[in-house]
Amino acid sequence: MFFVSKNKGEKIMSIKRLLRVFVTVIVVSFLITIWGLGTQATTASPAAGASPIVIQRTPERGEELPLDGAIKLVFDRPMDRASVEVAFSLLPYVAGTFTWPDGRTLCYSPASLLARDQTYEVILSTAATDPEGHPLKEAYRFCFRTVGYLKVTQVIPAPGTKETEADSTITVIFNRPVVPLMAVSDPAYAALPYPVVFNPGIEGKGEWLNTSIYLFTPSEPLAGGTTYTACVAAGLTDTTGGILAEDYLWTFSTQPPDVVWVSPDEGKKLVPVDTTIKITFNMPIDLPSAQERFTLRRTSLWGELLVQRVAGTFDIEGNTLTFTPNEWLDFDQKYVVSLGAGITSASGGLGMLDDYTWRFTTVPLPRIVSTDPADGERDAYPYTSFEIHFNAPIDPDTVMDNIEMEPTLSPEKVHTYFRSWDNTFVLNFDAQPSSDYVVHIGPNIADPYGNTTGQCMTVLFRTGPLDPTAWLHAPGRVGTYSAYEPARMFVAYRNTEHLDLTLYQLTIEEYFKAQNDWYDFAPSSKGKLRRWSLSVKAPLNELSYIPVELTEEGQSLEPGVYCLDLRANGVSYNRWQHRHLLVVSKVNLTLKSDEHQVL
Incomplete structure (x- = not known):
């Protein structure tokens, strides 16, 4: 640490100011010198005797x-x-x-x-x-x-393109700027050249995307199955004076009309009788040509040899043709839809090349196909629902009015829904294990059109008992036990009558191995202390507990680490419920802690 007197401090400040002035003068002089050199470089006369350049x-x-x-x-x-x-x-x-x-x-x-x-x-x-x-x-x-010459470097669709989509635009790209860069809103934009013409003619709008790319957008989709010739005429000039020396011609062809989607699908079953027929094409099509070539036919007992044509009305929106029958279709009936070749696009051109035919089948009148549980079943799932399988969609709201169950259903425990993907009505009613049920089904379950099943059924079934189970009633995989207390544990069990227990003594190494690899750990037979069996009994489906003495005389275990293993008749072995580690000690250590300290 040092101190500076007032006079000395003022002297130091004066020196600092002088240094700043000195540095500023040097920098300014340097810049003036550089500027002077730069000026001389452009104005100075060549060195004497040097060659001109x-x-x-x-x-x-x-x-x-x-x-x-x-x-x-x-x-x-x-x-x-x-x-x-x-x-x-x-x-x-x-x-x-x-x-x-x-x-x-x-x-x-x-x-x-x-x-x-x-x-x-x-x-x-x-x-x-x-x-x-x-x-x-x-x-x-x-x-x-x-x-040089103005040239067309690329066109889209490319020359000779087949299957051009009807809603395509046409793009011409030049090698030079043909027009000046300007906004579409500029009044002069209207005077710019429109360089491409078509045969057959195409109505539409052209625009310059930039100075050398021209885009033409047809006002209507192109005619299907038609070959177009496009021409950029010779004489077109660019902004640099370049000229297109000769006509640039190319051709492209549009795809003919074709079907891309139908509803109902090919081969679809259970089609509603009030369905409409929808057909989506790859382009807008001419409605009269489609009407002439569309048929919906009902097959007869002789198959498709003798068919009956269905009358209806047509509508078209975008690329989709819709046919609405004048009346509902027949139930459980196969129909054939046909489109004849020759359907043209809305803009004309070659028609659809091939016929298109598909089939579907309407819904049958409603019937109950089966139930689950089935009539007479004696071992249904203990908590089963009751399912009614139908052959067709039904009105779910009509089902419960046609069902009676014994014992009587409790309304607050009833939950129902209709599973449309397999036409199944599901009734959850709080079923209980080992119980008898009777279901009466009435005849007035209806489909969406008001047709009823007309079936009266009675279904009797019994639920099965709960699966056997048993486990060691212990706090997790490891528990601590006093060496002064009798060695005792509790076993929980249900619907089993036989318990097998084995007690092992473990080394410290085995204890840590068990902790690290509980699933694959197996106690060594050398440490087996005791193996015994117990017969147990409890009411059906009720969970009971039994105390188990780990020593023959009900004594305590010596301090150490033990493993107790449980097996039960009819119960699948579970390592997390049927095995337990016991740490037996004469020491009882209590540890208290909070966020800041340990006691």
């Missing part, structure tokens, strides 16, 4: 020269004009005139238009000198190309 040219590297364009060379100094004009040559030769806007700039203007899409070479020989007679160090030469 070309520092700029027109056209620049990669630039195309307009057909009426001039060639310009800019030197680093005034030049001797006569020597430069003599040293200049253009290959292939094109006559022209020289002009000098200033002493450093030469312009050569061809007397006639240059050839389109032509490569030229400019050569300036070493005969070119400055007024002091200093020549070019070496000949200066470069090549350039004149403005």
Whole structure:
């Protein structure tokens, strides 16, 4: 630590201010020097005795020269004009005139238009000198190309495309900007060229996506099964003066009308009798041509040889044709739907190439097919529901009025629903194990159309008992026990009459192995202390508990680690319920803790 006196501190502050001023002066001087050098680089005269050089040219590297364009060379100094004009040559030769806007700039203007899409070479020989007679160090030469032809580089659909979708747009991409960049809202936009025409003609709207991409959107879908010829006419010019030398022609064909989706599905069963027939095509279709070629027929006892045509009305929306029969279809009847070839699109063209036919079957009159549990079943699931399987969809609201059950159902325990995927009515009624039930089914269960089953049924069944079970009534896999107390545990059991128990003593290593791999752990037979069996009895389906002495005399166990294993008649072995580790000790340690301390 140090201290500075007031006078000394003021002195130090003065030095700091002087340093800041000094640094500022140096920086400003440096910037002025750099600026001065930069200025000298562009204005200073060439070094004495140095050869003149070309520092700029027109056209620049990669630039195309307009057909009426001039060639310009800019030197680093005034030049001797006569020597430069003599040293200049253009290959292939094109006559022209020289002009000098200033002493450093030469312009050569061809007397006639240059050839389109032509490569030229400019050569300036070493005969070119400055007024002091200093020549070019070496000949200066470069090549350039004149403005070329406008070309179509890509079209969509591509030439020769088959199966073009009817709602497609047409895109033309050029190699050069054809129009200036402008907004669609610009009044001048309407005057831009519309470069493509079609045969057969297509009504629609064209727009320039940018300066070189033209998009045409038909106002209506293209005619199906039709070959179109598109043409971009010769003479179209671009913004650089390029011209389309010849017509660009290409053709593409649209896909014919075809069916992509039908309802009802092919082969579908249980179709409602009030159904409509829906057919979706790959494009909008001509309604009259579809009406002429559509039939819905009812098969007879002789199959499809003798059929009856169904009358109805037609409607079309978008690509979808809908047929609505004048009357409901017949129950449990097979129908055939046919579309004849030749259905045309709404825009005309070639019709559908092939016939399209499919079949479906309507719903039958309602019948009960089966029940679950079945009549006479004696071992139904203890907590079963009662299911009625029908051959067709029914009105679920009509079922419970046609069901009576013994014992009488408790309304608060009844829950019902209809499973539509397999036409099953499900009644949950709080069934109990080992119980007898009688279900009376009435004849007035109806389908959605009011037809009833007309079936009276009585179903008697009995639920089975609960599965046998047993487990060690212990707190988890490991428990601690006092060596001063009798070694005793409780076993819970139900619907089993025989228990087998085995007690093992474990080493510390076996204890940790059991903890780490409980599923695969098996006590060593060397540690087996006792194996015994118990006969137990309890009311059917009731859970009971029995105390089990782990020693023959009901004594305590010596301090150590033990494993108790349980097996029960009719019960599948479960390692988490039928095995328990006992840690027996004479020490009782209590540990108390909170968020901040342990006692």
